[in-house]
Structure formats: structure tokens, C-alpha cells
Amino acid sequence: MQILLAFLVGAVIGAAVHFLVGGRGTRGVALGPVLGAASAGLVWMILTWAGVGLDSPWLWLSAFVVPIVVTYPALVLLARARTAHDARERAQLKIG
Template identity: 65%
Template sequence: MQILIAFIVGAVIGIGIHFQLHQRLTRGVALAPMIGAVSAGAAWALLTWLGVGVDTPWPWLAALVVPAVVTYPAIIVTSRVRVAHDAREKARLGIG
């Protein structure tokens, strides 16, 4: 049941990253928290499947570090791709 803590921590880190980075309007408000939650849960599950117990600090550190390392670049890339796509569409449609 401790994996729920990892999901919650990952989602909170994702929320923080969403509001920290620019171009918030180019992505959904749930994207960063979902990426953070899934990456934290996956890291936790992987470590427990490898035999690392919850009595060691590694799953807890992974639940803090992995979402930040995964979510931050994913949101930056997603925002850049969306801005570039929107610019191409505006040029194609002659909007402005």
C-alpha cells in the first residue's frame, strides 16, 4: 500500500513542475501530474520487484527523484512541440 504514497508524491511533484514552467496554456493541467505519478509508481514497483524493501531509503528516494527527472524534460519537450505545431498551423491557415 505504500506505493500509493509514491503515486501521490509523484503527482505533487508534477503539479509543481507544471506551475514552475512557462507555456502552461499549451498543455493540459493534468499532464504533468500524471507523468509524475506514473513515473514514481513505476520506479517504486520496479524497485520492489527487484527485492528492495520499503524499509530501505531507495524506494522513497526514487519516489522523489524519478518524477522530477522524468517529468521536467517531458513537459519542456511537450510544450516546445505544441508551440511549434501551433505556429505551423497558424502559418498554414494564414491566421497571423
């Protein structure tokens, strides 16, 4: 049941990263929180299956660090890819 804490922490961190990374208009508002929640939940599951207990700081630290490490680069790369794609489409269609 404690994995819900990891999902919640990951979603909050993902939402914060969404607003910190530029190019918000190039991606959906739910992408950051979903990536953060999924990465935090996944690492929580892997660590608990590996035998790391709830009293271990590694479990809690990973729930805070992994969403940042995963979500920030993913959102930056997606924003760059979308911006480049839109520029190519505008050039191809001879718009502006």
C-alpha cells in the first residue's frame, strides 16, 4: 500500500518539472506527472522486491530522485523534438 506514496511523490515532482522545463505548449500537461509517477512506482516496486524495507532511506531517496532524473531529460528532449518537427513542417508547408 505504501507504493501509493511513491506514485503521489512522483506525480508531484513530475508536475513541478513540467512547469520548470520550457516549452510547455509543446506537450500535454499530464505527461510530466505520469512519467514521474510511473518512474517512482517502478523503482519502488523493484527495490521492495529486492528486499529493501520501508525503514531504508534508499527506498525513500529513490522515490524523490528517480522521477527528477527520468522526467527532466524526457521533457526537455520531447520539447526539442516537437519544436524541431514543427519548424520542419512550417518550412515544408511554406508557412511563416
